[in-house]
Amino acid sequence: MSSSPSSLPRQRQARQPSSRQLTQGVYRLLRHRPEPGALPVLDARQRAVVEHRGGPLLVLAGPGTGKTTTLVEAVARRVREGADPERLLVLTFSRKAAVELRDRMAARLGGASAPQATTFHSYCYALVRAHQDVDLFADPLRLLSGPEQDVVVRELLAGQAELASEGRTFVRWPDDLRACLTTRGFADEVRAVLARSRELGLGPRSLGEFARRTGRPDWAAAAGFLAEYLDVLDAQGVLDYAELVHRAVLLAGRPEVAAELAGRYDAVFVDEYQDTDVAQARLLRAVAGGGRTLLAFGDPDQSIYAFRGADVGGILRFREDFPRADGRPAGVEVLTVSRRSGAALLAATRRIAGRMPLTRLPARAVRAHRELAAARDGGRVEAYTYPTAGAELDNVADILRRAHLEDGVPWREMAVLVRAGGRSIPGVRRALTSAGVPVEVDGDDIPLRHEPAVAPLLTALRAAATAALPDSGGLSAVLGVETALTLLASPLGGMDAADLRRL
CATH class of the missing domain: 3.40.50.300 (P-loop containing nucleotide triphosphate hydrolases)
Incomplete structure (x- = not known):
């Protein structure tokens, strides 16, 4: 029986499926017992x-x-x-x-x-959850992530800086440190002091006594800040990682x-x-x-x-x-x-x-x-020095390409190790990709702000926001050579290495 295209959907809706048709699309998930792993040979x-x-x-x-x-x-x-x-x-x-x-x-x-x-x-x-005091904490304690802890520390420091400017302060930071209270670097240093203190089992009182014995007013101020910081965490029902282990x-x-x-x-x-x-x-x-x-x-x-x-x-x-x-x-x-x-x-x-x-x-x-x-022979060790970071990355890419094209080494059998993942991997990945070397990076090693789809957008927004400020000199004054090249070679600019050379 033939049907016109317009009548076909209506006929399908009216026809009742048979019991056999109902069972044809049913799948069952079977859980198989995993096979024992191969017995390793031990020395x-x-x-x-x-x-x-x-x-x-x-x-x-x-x-x-x-x-x-x-x-x-x-x-x-x-x-x-x-x-x-x-x-x-x-x-x-x-x-x-x-x-x-x-x-x-x-x-x-x-x-x-x-x-x-x-x-x-x-x-x-x-362990802490199993012995949590239900009278003090009705809800489960929550762990602070690193960025969340950074926000808490910076907000507390900013509040202390404002109080100090008004002449009323709870934590007395030394005069030569007050100008640093709102900077990211000082917040990172304070976070490190808090973590090391708790790892050593020091509380605000013991840290303050240690500061007095050693004549360190900055550590005395850190002890007062630690007391305020712990009070804030308790009020919010959260813990950072160092405090978690300490408890x-x-x-x-x-x-x-x-x-x-x-x-x-x-x-x-x-x-x-x-x-x-x-x-x-x-x-x-x-x-x-x-x-x-x-x-x-x-x-x-x-x-x-x-x-x-x-x-x-x-x-x-x-x-x-x-x-x-x-x-x-x-x-x-x-x-x-x-x-x-x-x-x-x-x-x-x-x-x-x-x-x-x-x-x-x-x-x-x-x-x-x-x-x-x-257990086997082989291997080769070579050391290189370079005048610039760019020359280093260019040569790394050249070594990898030669190994693949001339020696037949599969890409998956090569690796590039860096010292600081958050700072080094984005630049290394950009340089290798531009040179035609496929790169795979573990997701745990790259912060979200450094992901290829996110980093160019943030860079462009940062440049535009800075250029819009009074006396900035405009976009051309804000963009440096490295930033301009990064944006041009990103998905926003859409240029490859040949386009950059022609430009």
């Missing part, structure tokens, strides 16, 4: 860690030595031997690392219940909470221990101290987060901070085979690491940690 040092039975143990693991694999195998062995996964705790430094650990443990256990893997901050939040440590110091934590876990595993701070180490002593089973994995040579409060002394003091049940210092194991780097690259990194002081650890363990064996 003798890794097996010694996996077979560790009880008590504290420090595992020194250099780059590429299979630290995470060893940790996962140690957890999996305990679960296979009948340990309750809920009585095993895995702590790490970042959310990304926690997700990776959970995924790897689940794959290794083949669908069996995996232990809890979480960050220190997530663990602290759960968890205080909770762990209560006798009833300490007794509960002491009996909660049969074994605790800590990844990236070199990145912990003083407060986190204190919390760990409450959770897994007293000679209980604690395996801490780390590399003191890779301690890079001192600006966030990380204390490399924590891993160096581990043997004394976590003694065995009989009082002897904790044991030390060293992973000695690097599977990531070729022999030449590994030798270069070992020469640099060998110049770093590494005290308090047994000399035998330090030598084994510094003298890693490479």
Whole structure:
């Protein structure tokens, strides 16, 4: 039967579907049990860690030595031997690392219940929430993000600057600092002082007493600011990350909470221990101290987060901070085979690491940690110096393109490492993309304001707003060479490298 186009929809609406037609579009989602992960091949040092039975143990693991694999195998062995996964705790430094650990443990256990893997901050939040005073906080405590904390600090400083100009002030900042109260740099410095104070367990009173003993009026003012800052956070029912860990440590110091934590876990595993701070180490002593089973994995040579409060002394003091049940210092194991780097690259990194002081650890363990064996040959190390940052990026792009076009190296097997992601990655990505090098950046490494779709728009709006100010000299005076090139090569300008050269 033929139908005209106009009558076809009406006929379809009138026709009733059969039962068979109803079932053709139905889908069922089936959950399959994941297959067990392939059994990794462990060397003798890794097996010694996996077979560790009880008590504290420090595992020194250099780059590429299979630290995470060893940790996962140690957890999996305990679960296979009948340990309750809920009585095993895995702590790490970042959310990304926690997700990776959970995924790897689940794959290794083949669908069996995996232990809890979480960050220190997530663990602290759960502890604080479990013991939250319902009379004081009807709603759950909320964590401040970094930008939110920055806003709170800057608003308080701006209010104090206004009071100081009127001759009435609660916090007496030194005269030479009052002009800085409204600047972003001073707010960043104050945030750092607040965080380090709480990590060290200092409150407003103890920080003020320390300031008086040392004759530091700026720290005395910081103590007063800390008191006001904490009052504001309590009134809003929020916490920053440093305050969160501090309150968890205080909770762990209560006798009833300490007794509960002491009996909660049969074994605790800590990844990236070199990145912990003083407060986190204190919390760990409450959770897994007293000679209980604690395996801490780390590399003191890779301690890079001192600006966030990380204390490399924590891993160096581990043997004394976590003694065995009989009082002897904790044991030390060293992973000695690097599977990531070729022999030449590994030798270069070992020469640099060998110049770093590494005290308090047994000399035998330090030598084994510094003298890693490479699992494969190869690798090349070259060093370049450049007169300008632009020349550096041009040569990096040239090296990558030559490796791809002349040597056939896939793009996915290349990487560019930078020192400061927020400041360096946008410029590196722009330069490589302009040179025809495809770039993939982890979303966690790029703030929203630096995203390719956002940064040019903000730059253009900032330039237009500045040019509109009186005595600005207009847009041509506001735009510098670098800003102009950035806007022209962005989606707003739509120009490529050839267009820029012609211009």
